[in-house]
Amino acid sequence: MSGINQGAAPVTYGVGDRPPRGDYARARADYTCEQAWASYTEADHDTYRRLYARQLQQLQGLACDEFIDAVQQLGAADRIPRFDAITERLLPATGWQIVGVPGLIPEAAFFALLAERRFPVTDWIRQPEEFDYVVEPDVFHDLFGHVPLLFDPTFADYMQAYGRGGLKAGRLDAGELLARLYWYTVEFGLIRTPQGLRAYGAGILSSAGELRHSVQSRAPKRVAFELQRLMRTRYRIDSFQAGYFVIDSFRQLFDATAPEFTPVYAAVRERIAAEGEIEAGVVLPGESEY
Numbered sequence: 001m002s003g004i005n006q007g008a009a010p011v012t013y014g015v016g017d018r019p020p021r022g023d024y025a026r027a028r029a030d031y032t033c034e035q036a037w038a039s040y041t042e043a044d045h046d047t048y049r050r051l052y053a054r055q056l057q058q059l060q061g062l063a064c065d066e067f068i069d070a071v072q073q074l075g076a077a078d079r080i081p082r083f084d085a086i087t088e089r090l091l092p093a094t095g096w097q098i099v100g101v102p103g104l105i106p107e108a109a110f111f112a113l114l115a116e117r118r119f120p121v122t123d124w125i126r127q128p129e130e131f132d133y134v135v136e137p138d139v140f141h142d143l144f145g146h147v148p149l150l151f152d153p154t155f156a157d158y159m160q161a162y163g164r165g166g167l168k169a170g171r172l173d174a175g176e177l178l179a180r181l182y183w184y185t186v187e188f189g190l191i192r193t194p195q196g197l198r199a200y201g202a203g204i205l206s207s208a209g210e211l212r213h214s215v216q217s218r219a220p221k222r223v224a225f226e227l228q229r230l231m232r233t234r235y236r237i238d239s240f241q242a243g244y245f246v247i248d249s250f251r252q253l254f255d256a257t258a259p260e261f262t263p264v265y266a267a268v269r270e271r272i273a274a275e276g277e278i279e280a281g282v283v284l285p286g287e288s289e290y
């Protein structure tokens with residue numbers, strides 16, 4: 001299935017070489033599907049409950065306030081929520097809706113949904129033996145990691161703008177550069193606050209170990225968010241991140257990514273041609289670390 005996001009990247013869209021997990025026969029043309037809520041077993045709900053509890057007790061001092069304030073909007077923590085119930089709260093807050101998908105979906109379909117303020121959430125949950133690590137995003141990653149920040153008006157706008165940019169990037173053959181932006185912000189972004197660094201990326205917030213690693217460990221390198229620098233930077237999908245980019249605010253992120261990307265892609269490509277890409281976890285001369 002060429003063009004399908006096949007899950008080489010554990011938590012984001014991206015091209016891989018394995019077939020996607022999930023039952024695509026029940027998907028509509030836009031890849032959305034009904035959440036098969038009735039087919040969740042007690043064990044499925046229990047997995048969700050345990051994952052939620054484990055993450056919740058780690059959030060204080062590591063997750064950004066916008067996330068902590070909104071996480072309760074997911075509803076009861078003891079069962080997998082109904083997507084429609086979350087949409088009832090989300091739609092009046094920021095105009096976003098949650099839609100079910102059978103798993104990873106093609107990039108164009110993903111971008112189109114974001115551009116319509118519809119966030120695709122995988123409806124299956126990992127097996128108990130995958131409790132600590134699941135290769136493809138499941139309902140816990142997608143809901144717990146991504147949905148709380150959709151209640152933040154500025155971040156919500158950023159996500160839609162990203163989808164629109166994605167539709168355009170396909171035409172400009174800039175998918176990889178834009179995927180890096182998603183990876184280092186939506187999935188693995190850090191934000192500077194008066195209280196210190198905090199995580200806002202879904203890949204971090206839904207991970208048992210990366211939350212503390214990203215914010216507090218001395219091992220990874222953390223540098224200021226700068227769009228073109230970020231787009232030159234490769235990322236790793238097989239371990240905790242070796243490097244993170246730090247934003248000052250969601251407004252900064254939105255504003256930095258608002259201008260037309262065509263000249264940005266051209267500048268990045270020129271720079272890559274001259275100086276090469278940057279490996280993850282590298283601090284360049286002149287850059288300061290957080």
Ligand SMILES: [Fe+2]
Pocket residue numbers: 011012137141142145146187202203
């Ligand atoms: Fe994700």
